[in-house]
Amino acid sequence: MTIHPGLKWTADHIIAAMRHGTSSGMEYICRWKDRLADMLNDPDYASFWSDLRVYEQKANTENLPELSFSLYRQFRETGERQAYELAYFERRGRLAALGLLAAASPSAERLQLLEDLIWSVCNEQTWCLSAHVPEGKEAGARQHIDLFAAETAQTLSEMIVMLNDVLDPRVLRMMRAEIECRIFTPLYREQQTYGWENADHNWSAVCSGGCGIAALLLLEDEQLRAKAVQQTVHSMNAFLRGYGMDGGCAEGVGYWVYGFGFYTYFAEMLRIFSAGKLDMLSDPKTRAIAAFPENIHLSGGAFVNFSDSRERETIPPGLLSLLSERQQVQVNLEVRIPLLTEDPCRRWAHALRNILWSNPAVYKKESEAELPAAPVYLENLSWGIARGVLVTGEQKEMTAAFAVKGGHNAEPHNHNDLGHFILHGGGENILCDPGSGEYSQAYFEPGRESIFQIGSQGHSVPVIEGAGQQSGRQAEAKVLHIKRSSPQGIEAAFDLTSAYPEAPTLERFTRRLSWNCLPAASEAELFLEDYYQWQQPSDTCREEHLIEKPPVVEYFISRINPVIREALVQWEGNKAVVTMHYDADLWDAQVEELETVDHDHLSLKFYRAALSLRQTANKEGDSRNHSVKETWCRLKFFIHPK
Template sequence: MISFHQLREAILAVQERPTTLIGGAWTPAKRKELLEAPHLAGLIEEMYEEAERARREPVPLLSFADFQAFHSSGTRKEFEKPYFERRGRLLALALTMALDNSDTYKMTLENLIWEICNEYAWAVPAHLPDTIEKVLTARVPPNRYVDLFAAETAHALAEVLYLVGNRLNDWVTIRVKQEIEHRVFQPVFESAHHFIWTSKTNNWSAVCSGAVGMAALLLIDDQERLAGMQDRVVSAMESFLAGYGNDGCCPEGLGYWRYGFGYFVYWVEMLYEFTNGTIDLLNQDKIKRIAEFPAAVSLSDSSCINYSDCRPTFRPATGLISRLCRRLGIAPPKMTCVPSFHEDHCYRWPFTFRNMMWTETQWLHAPGADGTFYFASTDWLVDKRETSKGLLAFSAKGGHNNEPHNHNDLGHFIIHIAGDTLLADLGMGVYTREYFGKERYDHLHASSGGHSVPIINGEQQAAGEAYRAIVTRNEMDHGSVRFELDLTHAYRPEARIHLFHRSFEWKVCQEEASARLTLTDHFVFNEGTVESERSITEHFISFHKPDISGGEVTWLGEKGNVVLRFEPLELSAHVETVEIPSRDTHPLTVYRLYLHAGQLAQTYTCRLVLSCCCIH
């Protein structure tokens, strides 16, 4: 990415720390511009409300019982809810104080910062060793373990000092610097040992290194030391970028693109500002392709193609996207407004603050990308067509079943009609110890039973890199897409399948605002199996309840529908209603359509036609 020689020379050439490191210069004119910006009015109002609530209410308690909940029961919400509420208050109080240029919330902010400095560990329990024995033999104690949130806390506190530190009590500012030094800088940068995340090829390497790298740029005066610190960040970022194919696809999904690549960009831009433009790591072909990923997988309103642990709904980080459009000359995904203050339940500092500083209204309400997109690194196919009545979109995936934040979902597909994803991906489950343990595929979100793929002879798909899809056909021609997969090796030998091919033929008629998907599954069962042992059950997953009438199944959205036609003499149909846990207060209701065929010949082909149309 860049040699240490170049990095050191550029950092040593800096005469004085720039005033633009936080996304731009913080001046009276900038404050006035932000306060008067119509597109920021809702965000700033929410921020003021949260600051006022923080002034009235005590700092949320982080008790030992909450800390112990993950280790005793495997649940995270007991500790993480008050932990992240503290970070939300930090964000609201500091930015309100900076915008107001008054000391109304000064004491409240100082007390909150003091309490954050009092926390036993900035890392959350889910990321700490799970037994006392492991704690005692770990390289660093819990209060010096740097995970995603310890790194984010250090960065947030560093930007608070950069913004309003000269107005806080000296005891507070000096303690913040000492805590960051002891808890984060020393364990990350002063040891010959590296944290495991420095070699990860997922979001961890970018978030952790980007956050601590920015904190160092904001706080460290020793330029020789700073150069060495940034060199370690560069090394971790190289690991992060290695997790992306040259086509720019994020296998973790769009939510983790915003998270991991977001921290990469926040750090890259701060380094760019710090070195007065000498070091520009954003201007690379691969980075541009990664930056273009959201435009390919974003759908209408707040929906997206959401494979892996990605929510079905997605709000683009308008500041991040605006900066990428400005710097790289790319087209934005469809964006309508700046995200809410509460959009990110972790209240990450740069997500909200860069949305304030970087969002440019010219990129809001721009038309979304249209056409066919194929990502060879992950075997994701996406086809999106705008019509006079709304968007028609289809996506299917291959890959393997050991991807980052993996779901067993080979051959799964999504259909989106005019604002509604009628054949859906469930996205992320509730993050618990079991969800990231050996029980992961007992959860509907991650199992193939929670995806629109078949059960073969009672067997679901298996987890592991050996279980994979092979793309056998991928053709695009004038509004028509043909995508075929060999899914034979997605299943264990217990499925007793000699061959399983799935083909998709997606054809759109934009003039009529309609489309048709022909789904063909071809099975050849093992020799030696008998007719009574051979069966398949096709699954179709939706958040919309389907209606079965004769040989038709209809999923109805607000502005469109999907109608599946099948042969009732060949396939029996029924719908299962499943309630699954969610990160929100109420469980999610999922509808799983079963189409079952039993006592099959050794060779069997299931051909289904799904007609899709936009309606007023």
């Protein structure tokens, strides 16, 4: 009988189930290399295999980058982590590429390259990233487990099973010994504790999932293996607690791929090794989680990307195919086989399962499926998403879409962006989210709000009396309502007052948004109303306000440089145009060009349109007339085909 993981399988139940399934499970993993060999000459995978052969050529001609102390020390001394990680992921890229090639088509030269590489990985001081080793704990870093230590253990354990008959026995013994020393002994035998074990975000799924798969494949003691499964399920339950019943991932679609991907990879391995008795995908919440990418896909491969997520993500087709089969979720996304080099972290787990699990039937669904007409409300996240279809002059169709978020400012990978919204047209987020910045020490430390991608200055929200939104759980978007207003329309209203505690005379701030896109219309419309209620300032506040600061500056973020005309701002995208109408008697418009760096350390340019509330000094020289108790900002946005 299938039991949901939340009910906590007993050790006896796990042992009994795995006695039925382990033998056939091992045979199933051994047959993976036959599947890889079958795909070697498939034209749909030609680019994938060519990409791997580039790594093989580098392994033949270029020395393997060293993970030197000079690279390791940079993070603690300067906060910089790029140099170490480039070397680390180059090593993992070669490992994954050579492992897949050797499984599909082993040769003496290829196996020798792989064995040398495995030997080098097994001799690394730590399998963790330098940024993930606690300060002062370098001596114990060999047994510290982070995301990438767990991924390395999973990679090597799957190679052991798949390549057991072709790898040198001494290399196999070395791999087993290192996984035992670095993973099994501290985590399962000594029961050392790790912060990720109870985390409600991607770390719990990735770390426990990678280690758990290694345990299923390599541990021979039934009792210890059952304990490992119980520990893994415990962490997976913690991961699921980070999701509400709406299935929404606060960290964004990129981290959905990472966290729920590894949840699924372990769940499927456990199901196979228990002869179907232990099925973690039978948990009812997992179907809603599986539908998340489809719920936030706008069009053309562009997603709602609140938090540290890219606007464009390639969802692993192997993962999509399995979830489509197991969870009966609709797939209306581009399904293609991505190159290993498209993944900055060169993940073996994704690459291998993209070959093993990708189902051509899902490719067909992509062209047959239609975007859902009804708006989506992810209640636990307080995200509202609506899509519609506009008719162009050539009788063609173009998708227009809108997304807005509530939530709070202590979410995983949080940005201070309550009330922030996206406007999308023709496959492009025109008013956009900046996504993730470059991960450095400062990116995760107090004061991170000064970073463009994190602070409210990098989002389409106001700065009030010189103050941006504050971090912390107390800064929360109180949902006044989010509701469907028409077949393709949605209305949302938030009280955002608690996000601006440093605005000295702000009494109340609410944001209301109303989106509508009528069937077969030529344009879609968004109406935005921001309402500010002010209190009488104290004498101290009055003195502070002698400094010239506009009471309100409304920001709007885009990668497109807008044009300002009389009472309107216009952003012209590749296929769609967004026009914002404002009251020029009350607001002054200007545009700033802002340069920053993205998650992959690449230069990025944004344009921030700003509407500043006009100020009129009173006879005391005060920068605002404090007899005014209320301020409104009412804006209309129109999206139409270019």
